[in-house]
Amino acid sequence: MNLSALFFLVAGLGLIGWLVGRGRAARFASNGPERRHSLPGQHGLYVATWTLVPAVLFLVGWSILSPQLVTQEVLRQPAAMALPDFGFERAAALAEARVLANDPSRGAFNPVAEQLAPAMRDAERFYGWIGAGAAIALAFAGGAFAFTRVKPAFRARNRVERSVMILLLIASLIAILTTLGIFLSLLWESLRFFSIVSPIDFLFGTHWSPQVISPSDPGASLGAVPLFWGTFFIGAVIAMIVAIPFGLMSAIYLTQYARPVVRRWMKPILEILAGVPTVVYGYFAALTVAPAIRDLAVAFGYTYASSESALAAGLVMGVMIIPFVSSMADDSLAAVPQAMRDGSLAMGATTSETISKVLVPAALPGVVAGVLLAVSRAIGETMIVVMAASGAANITLNPFESTTTVTKQIVDLLTGEAEFDSPKTLAAFALGLTLFVVTLLLNIVALTVVKRYREAYE
C-alpha cells in the first residue's frame, strides 16, 4: 500500500477518533450526575492523540525498516546469487529491480534485475500490507484504549496539555539538531578529506588548482591560502570600503538630519537593497559593472584588466551590505543616551561636531560589531562571486585582477561532474567547515561586543 495514502488513512482515523471521543464526552456531560473535569473537545483530542501518535511513529520507523526487509527477502532468491557480493553494481541492480517492480513497462538493462523484479514486487506488496495492517491495528488499539478512558472524572485536558508541551519541546530542539547536523556533517566530510590531504597543506598551502590533482600528492594543489586571501580581499576589504562609509553616513543622515517624512520613505527604500536576491546582484555585476570596470582599467592604462575583477564583485557586494551596516549603525546611534547629545549641543557644538566627536565615538563598539557582522555576511555571500568573480586563484593586491573566493570554489567543486568521495568534492566540505567556523567566530565576537556595549549605557 502506498505510504502517503497510508498516512492520510491514519490521519482520517485520527479525525474519527476526535469526533467519537468528543461525542461520547458531550453525551455524559449533559445528563451525568458527575461533574466532568475536561471539555468534550479535550477528550476528543486525547482520543485522537492516542490514535495518531503510535500509528504515525510506527509508520515512520517502518518506512525506514521495510526497504531493508524487502532487500533481504529478494536476496534469498536463487537469481540473486548472480549479483556481486557488494559494491556499486549490486546496489544499482537492486535499484533497477525496484524501479521495474513499480513500473513493469520500463525496459531493463540488467537481466538479473529483470529476474528479481517479480520477487521485489511480491516482497514490496507483502511488507506493504504488513505495514498497513499493523499501522491500522495500532491506530484502532490506541483509539480504543483512549476511548475506554473517556469518563467524566478523567483528566483529559492535563494529558493533552502534556503532549502539547512535548510537541513544543521537540520543535525547539530542531534548531539544536540543525546546528549539530551542520557541524557534524561538515566535520565528518572534512575529516575524510584531512585523511587524504594534510590540514597543514590545506590551510597554509599557496597553490590552488583542483582541476589537476596528482594522486600521489593531492595536498600540493589544494592549498587554500589564495582562496582565503580572495575572500578577505573581496568581502572584508573592497566591499567594506563601499559599505562602511555609505552605510554609516546614510544612518547618520537618516537619524540626525532627515525630516521624518524623508526618513519614513528612504529607510524602506534602502532596505529594498538588502531584499534584492543575490542572483540579481550577481547578474548585474557580471553584465553591467564588470565590463565597465574593465573599460575603466583599460582607460587608466592597465592593459591586462580582467573582466572578472575582484573590484566588480566587491563593489556590488558592498552595495548589498549598505542597508545592513546602516541599520546596525542606526541601532547603536539610537542607543547613545540623549543627554550626551544634548550636552554637546548645549556647549555650542554644531550637529556635525556632535555626531563626529560625541555620538560616533560613543556608538563605536556597536558600529564595529555591526561591521563584523557585515563582514561575516560578505564572506559567506555566494552568488555575486559565483557570477562575477573568476575561478583563478591569485594572491594579489590589485583590485583589477581576478581573485576567487571560498564560496565560489565550493560551488565550482560541487557542481562539476565528480564522484562523491574524491578529494575534490571533500575539499568543498573542508572549505565549508572553515567558512562556518570563521563566520561563527565573527558572530560570537560581534554579539558579545553589542551585549557589553548595551549594558554600558543601561
Place this chain on the structure above:
Amino acid sequence: MSKTAPLDRTPTDWKAAAMQRRIRKRYRRERVFRLLGLGAVALSAAFLAFLIITMVANGTRGFMRTEVTLPIDLPGAGFEVRREQLDTAGADLALAGAGLENLVKAAAVQAFGEGGEEMISDKAWLTVRDAIKSDPGLLTRAGTVDVPVATEVDQAARGSASPEAEAAVARLEKAGALTTGFNPDFLRNADSTDPTAVGIWGALKGSLLTMLVTLLIAFPVGVLSAIYLEEYAPRNRWTDLIEVSINNLAAVPSIIFGLLGLAVFLSFMNLPRSAPIVGGLTLALMIMPVIVIAGRNAIKAVPPSIRDAALGVGASRVQVVFHHVLPLALPGILTGTIIGMARALGETAPLLLIGMRAFIVTPPGGLTDPATVLPVQIFLWSDEVSRGFIEKTSAAIIVLLAFLLAMNGLAIYLRNKFETRW
C-alpha cells in the same frame, strides 16, 4: 578661605574677524557633512534605481517576441493526418510522425526563399502544431500561421544585430508581415535550448512547490519553538543552548545549508536529487530561525495583562497561549514568515549544491520530480552565450522581483493593518 587667583581671561569677542571666520568655517563643515550624508543616501537609492531600470529596460523585451506570418498549405503538401486523429490522445505524435517539422521548414523556404528555414525558430513547428489542434480546418485548406522567428532575426528586428540578420529581416518584411507582440509562451513554457522558445513556468512551478514544502515545515516548527522559548521554557542551560543555536543559525551563510542538504538529505537519507522536497527541506532549515526570532518578538509584544486575565478566569497555561496570546501575536508571526519566505524564494546558492540546476524541459509534476527554481533558472540563463538569453534573464528577474515585491508588500500591509500598540 584661600584666595583664588583671578582668571586671566577676557570674554570671547564674537565679532572679531578671526572668530567670524572660524564660525563660518565650522558652519561650512556642517553643510558639507550634511551633504555627504544626503549624498550617501541618494547614491544608494540611485544605485537601486539604476539596477531596476537596467533590468526593466532589458527585460521588457524578454516578454516580447517577433512573429512572422507563414503561409501553410497542408493538403497541397500531401500532409496525411485526418481530422478525427486530432481528438485522440496521440494527436501530437500523429502530427509529428507525419513530418510536420520538415513541412513547416519547406513552407518557410517556399515563402521566404533560400534559407527561409533558418529564419524561423527551430520550434516554429510546435506553434503550427498547436494552431492545427485549435483550428482543424488547416488540415483541409491553405492558411497562415504566425510563427516565432529565429533568435538572430528576433534580435535584428528589434535592434542591433549582424548584417546577415538585418538582411533576413528586410527579406521577411518584404515577404510577410513581421509583427512584434507579447509572448505568451514565456509564461507557459519551461527551459529550452532556443531562447525564443524558453519560458519561466517550469522554474516558477518548481519554486512554488519548493516554497510549499518550506512553508509546511518551517512555519509550524518555527512557531511552536517560538512559543516554547518565549512562554514555557525554564531558564536553564538547555534553553540557553537552543537560543544560541537559533541566533547562530540565523547568521550562518546560506551555502552552508546547501552543504548540509547535500550531506544529510542526499547522501545520507538518499532523497532524490534536484527534487523540490529536498530544496524545500533545506530552505526550511534556513528560514526557521527567521520565523522563530520574529515569532518570539511578536509573542513578547503581547502584554502580560492578557495572560494574567486569562489565567485569572481559570484558563490553563496551554489555553492561555493557544486561545489568547497566539491569535494576538499571529499578525507579527505572519509578517516574519512572509519575509522569511521571500528570502527563501530569492535564494540560489544552497539549491545549486543539491542539484536543482538541472535542465528542466517539462515543469515538475510533483515534489519528487526533478525541478529547478526561478533564481537558479536566472543563474543558468545568465551563463548562456546566446544574446537572446540576456533579455530572457532580465525578464525572469522582473518576474522574481515582482513576486518578492508582492510578498513584502503583503507583509507591510499586514503589519500596518493588524499592528496593535498596547
